[in-house]
Amino acid sequence: MSAATIVSLPDQSTARIPRMNFLTKENGLLSWLLTGDHKRIATLYLISITFFFFIGGALAGLIRLELLTPQTTLMAADTYNKVFTMHGVIMVFFFLVPSVPATLGNFLIPMMVGARDLALPKVNLLSWYLYVIAGIMAIYTMAAGGVDTGWTFTTPLSTHYLNTHVISTGLAIFVAGFSSIFTGLNFIVTIHKMRCPGMTWFRLPLFVWANYAASILMVLGTPVLAITLVLVVLERTMHIGVFDPAFGGDPILFQHLFWFYSHPAVYIMILPGMGVISEVISTFSRKRVFGYTAVAFSSVAIAVFGFFVWAHHMFIMGISNYAALIFSLLTMLVAVPSAIKIFNWAFTLYKGSITFETPMLYAFGFMGLFTIGGLTGVFLGTTGTDIHLTETYFIVAHFHFVMVGGMLMAFLSGIHFWWPKWTGRMYPEKISQLAAVVTFIGFNFTFFPQFILGMLGMPRRYAAYPPEFQALNVFSTAGATILGIGYLLPIIYLTWSLKYGAVAGDNPWQATGLEWQTQSPPLTENFPEIPIMDHEAYDYEWLEKMQEKEVASVG
Amino acid sequence: MSEPNQPHARSDHAQSDHEQADHEHNIVSPVIYLVILLSLLVGTALTVWASFIDLGEWHIAQGITLFWNPVVALAIACTKMVLVVLFFMHVKYSTKLTKLTVGSGLFMFLVLVGMTLADYMTRAWGRW
Amino acid sequence: MSDSTAIASGAPADAHHEHPPYQRHHFETVDQQFDATNFAMWLFLLTEVMFFGGLFTAYLIMRNWYYPAFVEASHQLNIGWGTANTAVLIMSSFTMAMGVWSAEMRKKGMLVLFLSLTFVLGLAFLGIKSIEYHEKWEKHHIPGLHYSEQSFLNPASDPEVHKNYPGDKPLAPDMAAHTELYFFLYFAMTGMHALHMIIGITILGYMIYRARAGAYTTGHVTFVENFGLYWHFVDIIWIFLFPLLYLISRFPNS
Numbered sequence: 001m002s003a004a005t006i007v008s009l010p011d012q013s014t015a016r017i018p019r020m021n022f023l024t025k026e027n028g029l030l031s032w033l034l035t036g037d038h039k040r041i042a043t044l045y046l047i048s049i050t051f052f053f054f055i056g057g058a059l060a061g062l063i064r065l066e067l068l069t070p071q072t073t074l075m076a077a078d079t080y081n082k083v084f085t086m087h088g089v090i091m092v093f094f095f096l097v098p099s100v101p102a103t104l105g106n107f108l109i110p111m112m113v114g115a116r117d118l119a120l121p122k123v124n125l126l127s128w129y130l131y132v133i134a135g136i137m138a139i140y141t142m143a144a145g146g147v148d149t150g151w152t153f154t155t156p157l158s159t160h161y162l163n164t165h166v167i168s169t170g171l172a173i174f175v176a177g178f179s180s181i182f183t184g185l186n187f188i189v190t191i192h193k194m195r196c197p198g199m200t201w202f203r204l205p206l207f208v209w210a211n212y213a214a215s216i217l218m219v220l221g222t223p224v225l226a227i228t229l230v231l232v233v234l235e236r237t238m239h240i241g242v243f244d245p246a247f248g249g250d251p252i253l254f255q256h257l258f259w260f261y262s263h264p265a266v267y268i269m270i271l272p273g274m275g276v277i278s279e280v281i282s283t284f285s286r287k288r289v290f291g292y293t294a295v296a297f298s299s300v301a302i303a304v305f306g307f308f309v310w311a312h313h314m315f316i317m318g319i320s321n322y323a324a325l326i327f328s329l330l331t332m333l334v335a336v337p338s339a340i341k342i343f344n345w346a347f348t349l350y351k352g353s354i355t356f357e358t359p360m361l362y363a364f365g366f367m368g369l370f371t372i373g374g375l376t377g378v379f380l381g382t383t384g385t386d387i388h389l390t391e392t393y394f395i396v397a398h399f400h401f402v403m404v405g406g407m408l409m410a411f412l413s414g415i416h417f418w419w420p421k422w423t424g425r426m427y428p429e430k431i432s433q434l435a436a437v438v439t440f441i442g443f444n445f446t447f448f449p450q451f452i453l454g455m456l457g458m459p460r461r462y463a464a465y466p467p468e469f470q471a472l473n474v475f476s477t478a479g480a481t482i483l484g485i486g487y488l489l490p491i492i493y494l495t496w497s498l499k500y501g502a503v504a505g506d507n508p509w510q511a512t513g514l515e516w517q518t519q520s521p522p523l524t525e526n527f528p529e530i531p532i533m534d535h536e537a538y539d540y541e542w543l544e545k546m547q548e549k550e551v552a553s554v555g
Numbered sequence: 556m557s558e559p560n561q562p563h564a565r566s567d568h569a570q571s572d573h574e575q576a577d578h579e580h581n582i583v584s585p586v587i588y589l590v591i592l593l594s595l596l597v598g599t600a601l602t603v604w605a606s607f608i609d610l611g612e613w614h615i616a617q618g619i620t621l622f623w624n625p626v627v628a629l630a631i632a633c634t635k636m637v638l639v640v641l642f643f644m645h646v647k648y649s650t651k652l653t654k655l656t657v658g659s660g661l662f663m664f665l666v667l668v669g670m671t672l673a674d675y676m677t678r679a680w681g682r683w
Numbered sequence: 684m685s686d687s688t689a690i691a692s693g694a695p696a697d698a699h700h701e702h703p704p705y706q707r708h709h710f711e712t713v714d715q716q717f718d719a720t721n722f723a724m725w726l727f728l729l730t731e732v733m734f735f736g737g738l739f740t741a742y743l744i745m746r747n748w749y750y751p752a753f754v755e756a757s758h759q760l761n762i763g764w765g766t767a768n769t770a771v772l773i774m775s776s777f778t779m780a781m782g783v784w785s786a787e788m789r790k791k792g793m794l795v796l797f798l799s800l801t802f803v804l805g806l807a808f809l810g811i812k813s814i815e816y817h818e819k820w821e822k823h824h825i826p827g828l829h830y831s832e833q834s835f836l837n838p839a840s841d842p843e844v845h846k847n848y849p850g851d852k853p854l855a856p857d858m859a860a861h862t863e864l865y866f867f868l869y870f871a872m873t874g875m876h877a878l879h880m881i882i883g884i885t886i887l888g889y890m891i892y893r894a895r896a897g898a899y900t901t902g903h904v905t906f907v908e909n910f911g912l913y914w915h916f917v918d919i920i921w922i923f924l925f926p927l928l929y930l931i932s933r934f935p936n937s
Contacts, residue, residue, distance in 0.1 A: 117709035119719040185726045192652065193719040194710075220663045223730040227737035231871065238827030240867050242741045248861045253744055256671045257737050307666060311674065321682060323674035530711065582787045583780075592777040599769050599925075603762065606930035628926035635922045643780045643915045645908075650718075653725060660729040664736045671740050675747070 004355050006284065007508050009426065015503040017424040021521040036121030037524050042107035043422075044128050045098060046415075050491070052094040052135060059087035061484060064446075064477040070467045080463035081148035082164070086141075088151030089169060093176045094135055096407055097265060100272030101183055101218075102131070104414045105211045107422060109187055111515040111522065112205050114196025114531045119189040123182050130179035137172035141165045150461060152262070155243035155254040159235040167236055170229040177222045177229075180268075184218030187211055196514075198533035202296070205513050205537055206289055209296040210275025213303035217264040217271075221307070225261035228254065252318055259310040267306040269403060270370075271299055273410030274341055277363050280413050281345050283511040284360035285352025288538035291344040298337035298344075305334040315386045324383050331381035338374055342367060357509075358429060361436040362413035369405025369443065373398055376451065391461075394454025400447045409439070412490065419494065420504030424520045427497045431489065439486030445479025512543050581648045591642045595635050602631040618679075705903045717905050724909040728916045731879075735920055738875065742868050742927060749861040751854060755835055756865035757931040758848045759824060761815065765929040768811045769921065775804035776918040783911045786904040791897055794907070798891045801914070805884040812877055819866070826867045835859040850935035869928055876924060879917050886910060 009015070022039045032040055062083050066074045075083070106124065110117050118124050141147060147169045149158040158166045191212050195204070232254070235241025243254040282289045289295055311319055311327040319327075345367060354360070376398040380386050389395065420426050449472040454460075458469045465473070507516040514531055515522070535542040610623035641647040646657055703713060710716040746753045782797035822841075823831035834841040835854045845851070854862070890910060893899065899907045 115709065119709075120723055121709065123723075181730055185723060185730070188726055189719050189723045193715060193722060219726055219730055220660075220733055223732075223734035224667065224737045227734050230875075231737070231741065234867075234871060238867070240826040240830070240863050242745055242864065242867065248745075248749065248857075248864050250744065250748075252674075253671075253741060256674065257740065260667055260671075260737075307663065308670070311670075319674045320677040320680065322677040322680060323670075326673075582784065585781060585784055588777055588780045588784070592773065595773045595776075596770060599766065599773065602926055602930060603766050606926070606933040609934045624932060628930055632923050632926050636919050639776060639915050639919055639922070643776055644912055652722065656722070656725045656729065660732045663729075664732050664739075667733070667736045668740050668743065672743060675744055 005357060005429075006286065006353075006355050006510055007357065007426070007429075008505075008510055009502055009508055010505040012502055015505060017503060017521070018519045020523065021424070021519065022524045023521055025524045034125070036117065036125060038106050038110050038118050038121065038124060039422075039522060039524070041121075041124050041128050042103050042105075045102040045106060045131070048128070048131060048135065049095050049098055049103065052090050053487075055139075056087055056090040056095055057484065057487065059083050059090065061480065063087060064480040066463060067465075067473045068470075068477050070465050070470050072463045075463070077463040078148055081150070081461070082146035084461060085148050085150050086138075086146055089147075089173065090138060091403075092151055092265070092269075093173050094131075094138065096269040096403060097176075097180055098131060098183070099269070099407070099411045100276060100414060101187070101211055101214060101268075102127070102179075104207075104276065104411075104418060105187060105272060106183070108418065108515055109190060109208060109211060110194070111518065111526050112208050112513060113191060113194055114199050114514050114527070114533060115190060115194040116525050116527070116530070118186045119194055120182075120186050124186055127179045127182040127186070130175050130182070134172045134174075134176035134179060137168055137175065141168045141172060144168070152258065153229075153232060153254075155232065155235075155251045156245065156249075159232055159241060160244050160246065167233050170233050174226050174229045177226050180218050181222045184215035184222075187215040188219065191215075196530050196533055200533075202293065203533055203535075203537050204296075205275075206278035206292065206295050206299075207272075207275035209299045210271045210273075210278070213299040214268045214271040216300075216303045217268045217306060221261040221264035221268070224257055225265075228257040228261070231257075252314070255314050255317055256311070259313045260307075263310040263313065264303075264306045266399070266402070267302050270407050270410075271302060273366070273407040273414075274299070274338075276410045276414035276417070277345060277366050278341075279511075279513070280359045280363045280417050281348050282538050283417070283509050284357060284363070285349050285354050286540060287348055287352040288536075288540065289344065290347035290350075291340075292537060294340055295344050298340045301337040302334065305330065305337070309334050309381075312381050312386070315383050316390055328381055328383045332378065335374065335378050335381070338370075342371055342374075356433070357416075358427070358432040358436055359413045359417035361433055361440075362409045362416065365436065365440045365443075366406055366409045366413065369401050369409065369440075373401025373403075373406055376401065389454055391459055392454035393450040393458045393460055396460050397447050397450035397454060400450070405443050405447070412436070412439070415490075415494075417509070418515075419497070420508045421515055421520045421522070423498055423501070424504055425497050425501030426504045426508060427501060428493050431493050435486050435489035435493070438482060438489070442479050442482030442484070442486050446476050446483050447479070449473075449476045449479075510543065510547075512538050512540060517546075583642065583645060583648065587642055591638050594638055598631050598635045602628055605631070703901075703903070720905050720909060721912075724912050728912060731916060731920075735872075735875070738868070738872050739923070739927075742872065745861075745864050745868060746927075746931070749858065749864060752835070752858050752861040753865050754932045755838070755848075755851050755854060756824075756862040756869075757929060758844050758851060758933070759819075759822070759834065760869075760929050761818070762929055762933065764811050764815050765925055768808050769925045771804050771808045771811070772918045772921050775801045775808070776915050778804060779911050779914045783904065783908050786894075786899045786907045789900045789902070791894065791900040794900060795891060795894050798887060798894055798907075802884060802887045802891060805880055805887065809877060809880055809884070812873065816870075819870075824866050826863045826870065830863050830866070832856075832859040832862060835862050848933075848935070872924055872928065876917065876920050879920070883910075883914055883917055887914075 022037055023043075025037075032044065035041060062074070063080070066072070066080055066083070072080065106118070144165055147162075147164045147166055149162060149164070149166060153166070153170070191204070191208060231241060231243065235243055235249075240247050242249040243251055245251065278289050278295060309327055309331045311323055312331045315324050315328075376394070380389055380395065380398060416427060416432060453469055453472050453476075456469065456472075458465055504520050506518065506520055508520075509516070514527075514533070517531070518527060605627050606624065610627060612623060613621040615621055640657060646653055706713050706716055710719065778797045778800040782794055782801060785791075785793035785797055819825055820828075822834065823829050824834075834844065836856065836859045837853055838845045838848075838851045853859075887910070890899075890907065894907075
């Protein structure tokens with residue numbers, strides 16, 4: 001690792017966290033529980049989703065422990081089904097979907113567009129309360145015995161043949177869905193209507209574009225999941241419904257409606273992460289993002305095309321050959337904008353002044369792992385190969401590469417990048433770089449063997465497997481242990497940094513962007529006066545001129 | 556745009572127009588509302604009347620038949636929807652953004668229904 | 684480096700400009716507030732479109748598969764009540780639009796009048812709906828609650844409907860069983876619609892109370908206008924539910 005760094009901290013002997021900031025403005029529990037301040041709500045979200053991340057992670061640990069042996073050793077097969085179901089439900093709906101939008105998005109978007117808050121602060125707070133209520137319902141479900149349908153709730157298993165807590169889980173996800181809808185709605189309105197003077201669409205940071213695209217998906221896709229869950233709950237209660245062949249219904253109908261949301265959901269999960277990567281790569285290459293327009297439009301393209309490909313999750317389920325053909329072709333199409341982003345980030349790096357601070361390490365990890373995950377998605381999008389690979393560990397590996405190797409790394413990158421802005425303090429660089437490397441190594445050991453397992457034919461969602469697969473499973477579990485350490489470290493040192501971290505100052509990364517031109521932590525109202533945006537995005541020359549002016553104007 | 560780093564006063568458009576209706580600079584007249592109301596009621600009567608008459612079918616190709624009753628019913632319903640959206644909901648007098656929003660909602664609805672139905676309808680076509 | 688500097692100042696530092704009491708502090712102008720909240724309501728309506736969209740999709744497929752069952756089951760719905768309800772909702776859309784107009788014209792009395800009319804019409808709709816639901820309960824046509832296929836296995840056993848639709852043949856047992864699916868969708872769709880009506884009527888009640896206090900006739904029409912959008916949307920849903928559920932086919936020999 002090069003010793004070069006772009007970090008520029010104020011003189012630690014005299015620097016202080018500004019006394020008036022959004023954290024100190026008001027005190028007391030009610031000032032937090034009834035806040036309208038988007039930054040406080042983001043903080044509340046950060047704490048909540050971290051909590052759920054560790055529950056989901058513990059469940060993952062149980063999965064990997066069970067899979068150390070070919071037989072069901074630790075738990076009965078039914079219990080194993082419950083463990084992987086809850087792992088999926090919690091990780092998807094309670095961690096990945098809200099991760100970047102509800103934390104970083106809430107915190108940053110008003111500042112990035114030059115506004116004092118989101119358009120609808122009360123709706124924002126409602127969104128968090130809905131998340132918490134949904135979370136409590138999910139915890140209740142787990143305590144009451146869990147649900148074992150898989151996070152995909154396939155019917156008629158979930159509506160007819162199981163005795164587990166399908167209804168309470170379905171309702172929990174329903175409520176969480178509305179939390180997501182309100183967040184997305186708020187973002188769209190804010191980005192359209194509350195940009196400061198001079199902030200044209202093409203001067204917005206790419207993080208905003210990415211969240212805008214994800215918000216469109218949230219607003220248009222999530223309601224379909226909501227009605228699907230309502231129908232499942234009704235069918236279970238009334239013993240009649242449209243999803244069970246025994247009543248004349250169609251299980252494929254459930255899957256169409258479920259995947260109509262759940263495919264765009266994966267883009268809801270990844271797009272904000274891609275937004276983070278754009279910001280981080282630009283800052284740590286000291287270079288504007290190559291092909292800004294292409295990256296901006298590709299975010300929207302992913303959102304639009306993402307709505308047309310859902311049945312690629314259903315190739316083997318009984319859809320018509322013609323539908324399979326069309327959806328497969330469209331899936332090829334949706335891969336293109338993602339690839340465009342990777343190319344543009346690579347060209348941003350080219351001839352940039354690259355330094356390797358922690359956010360950049362995570363970003364590099366993202367680029368490599370997301371590329372692998374995305375490419376395997378193309379293999380799965382071709383019907384011919386999908387028939388053999390679907391419902392095997394290949395799928396598991398594919399989505400963990402894009403979601404964990406991609407999205408989770410992007411989330412951690414963003415948290416580290418904006419930590420100084422959020423808390424006013426820097427995290428400790430060396431240990432965080434170590435954690436990033438440990439995570440990367442652990443991740444590859446955990447999930448790469450799963451590609452091989454899938455190709456060899458090991459099915460997913462099985463507690464017991466043929467003994468010839470054990471070696472790779474043991475390898476994978478060993479990797480998972482390393483990965484777990486990699487995720488525990490940030491909790492420890494980030495908490496440590498709240499009290500002992502170096503004072504960061506306004507702009508320790510010397511980044512462009514309106515959020516870096518205010519104090520750290522920011523004022524409740526973000527800016528003393530609404531700024532005027534008079535330069536392009538990622539304009540490092542403007543930043544240099546600003547800094548010269550500041551130096552020149554002292555004394 | 557202004558030169559970099561030069562503060563300048565924003566136009567105080569906030570103070571100047573408290574007097575006029577502070578949003579739509581266009582208030583739709585009750586006469587139009589009345590016309591729309593009557594059209595909607597006529598449409599309702601029409602659609603009920605049409606459901607009592609067998610409007611026949613159209614054999615497009617072998618195995619594909621279009622029945623006119625549902626087509627007419629949906630056409631009348633869509634017309635009523637358009638009238639409500641344009642006039643009662645003021646979309647005719649709204650910004651391009653509002654019109655785009657309405658359009659994208661309709662589009663997504665059609666994608667959901669259309670692409671799902673396409674699967675069902677093409678199952679009967681069998682294998683290649 | 685630690686004191687905050689915006690890039691360039693917007694309004695001069697002393698301009699804490701006048702703004703009406705109903706303007707929230709994170710908005711710069713009243714226009715911005717109106718635009719933003721109006722757009723937000725439209726986006727919310729988009730979510731509602733997709734929400735009902737799932738139900739419509741399920742309905743279209745089931746109707747296609749079980750057409751005879753759907754036709755005969757739909758004859759159990761009273762077309763008089765259905766048409767009346769459609770007319771009631773359309774009227775209420777008119778009175779709601781007139782309410783918005785009254786708010787824009789700052790006529791408090793007319794606003795309260797039109798909002799109250801809308802409220803009453805909404806209640807009338809729900810009243811008619813409950814009469815219809817009660818009838819379904821009496822005839823054991825509520826799915827999952829002692830559902831009876833008798834009316835379809837043997838139409839003559841249901842003289843009330845049979846005399847209007849003498850051409851309805853007895854259905855085969857499996858097709859008769861699928862009439863329960865029709866009623867599942869009927870209750871799911873009209874029930875979801877009725878839930879939205881109830882929410883709307885409740886908010887209307889609150890609005891009438893505030894309107895009488897003059898809250899909406901001082902230039903701040905946002906709440907009324909945005910609620911109007913919601914109300915018209917609920918009307919549009921019914922505009923589609925009515926032909927799809929009631930008017931599948933009402934002519935003989937279908």
